[in-house]
Amino acid sequence: MFDIGLPEFVVLAFIAIFVFGPDKLPEVARQAGRMIKQVRVLANQARSQISEELGPEFADIDLRDLTPRRLVQKHLLDDLEDDDDDVLPGHRPLAAGELPPYDQDAT
Numbered sequence: 001m002f003d004i005g006l007p008e009f010v011v012l013a014f015i016a017i018f019v020f021g022p023d024k025l026p027e028v029a030r031q032a033g034r035m036i037k038q039v040r041v042l043a044n045q046a047r048s049q050i051s052e053e054l055g056p057e058f059a060d061i062d063l064r065d066l067t068p069r070r071l072v073q074k075h076l077l078d079d080l081e082d083d084d085d086d087v088l089p090g091h092r093p094l095a096a097g098e099l100p101p102y103d104q105d106a107t
Contacts, residue, residue, distance in 0.1 A: 016028070047063060050063070
């Protein structure tokens with residue numbers, strides 16, 4: 001998620017010891033842990049409430065699919081890959097050198 005490796009973690013730990021001091025650091029870490037736990041509980045409650053309110057027809061929905069990036073990938077980019085071979089009914093691809101239809105009254 002944050003892509004923090006060992007060197008970055010060591011630097012963050014050193015900064016935390018320098019800022020908070022070695023005597024206050026355990027209490028700050030406990031408070032941070034409690035805050036993270038509360039955020040997880042709130043997120044799980046929100047997820048379950050959304051699933052409950054949407055009803056059983058949306059039971060298999062994944063909330064990660066509702067992010068804007070995933071929506072674009074799912075509905076636009078995946079459809080482009082699937083529609084490459086499909087031709088709409090009543091339409092045909094243009095032949096080489098053929099001009100597209102032009103409607104004088106539409107412009």
